Amino acid sequence: MIRIATFTVITLLIIVGFMIKLPHSFHNYDKELHALFYFYASFGCNLFWAKNRGIYYILGVFGLIVFGVGIEIAQDTSNHFFRKKIHGNFDLQDIQYNLLGIGLYSTLFFANSLYQKIITKTQSL
Template sequence: MKLPINNWTKILLVTAFLAASVIGFMVKLPSGFRHIDKELHAAFYFLAAAFLNVLFAGRKISLHVLIFIFLFLFGIGVEYAQEYSNKLLHVKIHGRFDPEDVQSNLKGLIAFSIVWLVYIVLLFMYNKAIVKQAVSKSE
């Protein structure tokens, strides 16, 4: 599916959401949400993958893989940034590097990739059936 937005709008959207995400991940989670931290990580990365795939990848597997890698590395980078910010600022604005958060990020990315792959396969099968039907009607 191709969205009717130009590339500059896409870049602006991604930049705004990237900045908001970095800020959101750098501040401490409100206490009411701390018990579902891992689920929030998985949900965020699932939705981020969906957002970027709809904007850029469509049905292109190479772009889907690049988005997956970018988001995975982004998640690791944010975890290191949280750890580093505590040392740099000498104030604990967030927790520490948490490998479980990285695992949750990966779970969200894998979950989206499964949904995306099922969609792509079903779309391929549907298109193939339509072509076959059109060929049989023209004969």
């Protein structure tokens, strides 16, 4: 129950964080921040489901992808709903950088998993 509550609180904070405007000093790094956030979010999925890696990690990554697209749609929708620009508009490049961050961590995750299996088999010989 505590895991679900923690996950819910973190998710809500992330949603609020994505809906507000970045300080001006970060505007030139928006795409890199997307990649960095999703890299660490993938890492968080891995830690959150550490005992049940594999299918749960893949489901978590799928959830991150849906979340990233959803946030972009929500930003654009909020601009129309409030009739003023609260954040940016729907940006396909943001989604591409989200996928880059997820892809980089997933590559490291699966490479490490493969390495661990090879080491384990080698040691058992």
